[in-house]
Amino acid sequence: MNLIVRNDMKLPILVGLLMLLGCTSKEAWHADLVPAIGKVTVNGEVPAGAIINLHPVAGDLDQRASRPSSLVADDGTYTLTTYEYGDGAPPGEYIFTILWPQDPKMGGLSPDRLGRVYATPTASKLTVTVPEDGSPIDPVVIDGAKISMKAPRASKGPGPGPGPGM
Template sequence: MIPLLGCFVLFASLSGGCERVNRLKVYPVRGEVTVDGKPAAGARIFFHPEANLADPRALRPIAIVEADGSFRLTTYLANDGAPAGEYVVTVTWPTKAGADEEISGDRLKYAYADAKKSKLRVTVKAGNNDLEPFRLK
């Protein structure tokens, strides 16, 4: 019975680990987004790796801004952070259309939505990253 259990544990650890073999190490990233001094609750933040802007397969950590304006980035698992590197940041702030709460449009009029035009830049370093607030207009 013990050898069978040992084989199962070995198989489970190897098969579970295979998913993570190609993952880059990520570091916690926290920040804040305000628009005209008020929290941008529900805004979407994307971090585009500066070195791979054109690569559709490049990792793009994302966050949704909380009611207080704060966010925590996600790459693989909720709030796990982002790989170290230089990023171009884009922000969209969807509107809610009608009673069915369908998301549409951008309250920021797409001013921060294009990674090729965005002037928002961030460096993620190894360790905890508490970013300067993004104060948008």
């Protein structure tokens, strides 16, 4: 079926389409955010490269069920992202999850150095509050954690070449 639109109808149709798109603007699914920066240590050690996720205690943040997340920097700090890099998080109380990959290059596909004890909201007993005024989140200090795997050692150069016949 071919649809023929007269020239005098193109503008009203375009305006109608733009109005429909406006109804699905980011305000419909975008929660209000504040700056959200924190710090974490595990047994006094910085879990550099660990993956942080916050799970709201009071239900979903928005229609998309967004979750603030971050990677832990070399100094133990993290800057939360909800929609765009470093944009923060909605104020409130959260379950704090952390997955510390053995191989940071593989991220969440690598085994967790903490044995998944803090990796899911059902397993983790850690909570944090994102303050309404955007002040730093209280530090998360994990003591007595069993670190099941050691971080990979830095390479001292190229390893042995391919095996026989390669």
